[in-house]
């Protein structure tokens with residue numbers, strides 16, 4: 001994984017996580033809303049039943065006490081399955097013994113006092129309790145089956161699943177749906193007394209939402225969408241970077257070629273100027289000698305004068321060419337720049353080449369060292385030196401290929417050191433590497449180092465070559481530090 005992929009990986013992780021948190025918490029909210037709705041439905045159903053029980057008792061009290069076999073008390077449990085038994089006490093009678101044992105008489109007294117039906121104390125925890133209404137001439141008692149209060153088909157389906165549903169009264173509890181909610185991401189709870197004076201118990205519903213309840217399919221789709229978008233961006237940026245790198249390399253290559261041409265012309269001028277001067281001196285001398293000879297004097301003088309004129313013209317042409325070439329460099333104005341940043345930039349451009357050759361590159365040193373230099377000229381020098389090092393490293397096995405670039409500042413100078421673990425420069429070649437056209441490589445031009453040296457001195461610096469104790473070549477570029485650091 002290249003270092004450039006990390007920010008993208010981080011962006012992917014942050015986006016995926018943030019989206020998952022938002023989607024997850026929205027889904028939890030939705031689940032909580034659904035829970036509250038189901039709980040309210042359950043509460044309404046139970047309250048309706050409680051009101052129904054009151055109505056049944058009121059209706060019985062209104063009817064004349066009947067003893068015929070058609071007694072409505074016998075038929076009620078068939079109509080309302082939650083009514084297990086219906087009993088009556090006429091004024092002169094007493095409650096059957098089992099009802100008396102369950103506190104029905106006390107409930108009747110309380111009902112008379114409160115003027116509405118009320119439940120007996122015992123029986124709640126077992127899910128069967130008596131609801132009693134004191135009336136004249138007969139009091140009535142209904143035995144309620146709490147579990148059967150709401151038919152299963154009317155009960156919200158969710159409430160039969162992983163949640164605890166219970167009726168509670170004075171610390172006593174009757175469980176309608178047995179479940180122990182464990183620790184989860186969110187605890188949901190609903191508690192409300194039934195809307196009935198006679199049956200004053202609360203419905204209590206609890207549920208915990210755990211990891212398994214999260215919308216994993218949605219989260220997975222989100223992660224996939226983020227992956228696709230981030231991957232597309234990464235690809236686009238990689239391609240843009242590669243294109244920029246190729247453009248910069250082209251620009252650097254063009255600048256190098258231009259300067260190499262200048263170097264070549266300068267070399268030619270240097271080579272030609274001396275013979276031309278000699279031709280000029282000789283023809284002048286010949287002219288003098290001919291002047292002592294009476295034969296063809298005038299013609300010889302003319303010819304010699306012409307030769308002088310030609311030589312002079314050639315010298316002029318070369319002089320003009322030289323002036324036209326002027327100083328090498330790209331003409332970029334010099335500016336204060338950080339040496340390490342410039343080297344890193346050039347190294348970035350050559351990164352694919354380093355990777356292709358499996359070269360371990362190390363770049364470090366004084367990040368603040370600032371020099372006044374032509375940025376393009378500096379890039380050209382570093383480009384030449386690193387390219388040379390990469391070529392030299394091809395001569396050693398892959399695991400040994402190392403390139404160390406460092407920047408040191410001190411005593412008014414900044415030193416950029418480029419050391420490779422290649423075979424080094426042969427002793428006889430070392431004094432000549434900066435000569436124009438000196439090369440040991442087949443197909444080499446031998447202009448890279450001479451050009452780099454010229455560029456370095458044009459910026460007031462110098463370039464030196466050596467071999468390290470370990471054997472590889474070491475090039476040091478020394479440049480004056482900028483005045484204000």
Ligand code: ADP
Pocket residue numbers: 384388389392420422423424425426429433438439440441443444445446447448449450473
């Ligand atoms: P070219 O690369 O065209 O040969 P240069 O001027 O860049 O021209 O290099 C001149 C010579 O210096 C090379 O031919 C090579 O012999 C030697 N040289 C340059 N850099 C290195 C290096 N890092 N290791 C060994 N020899 C080098």
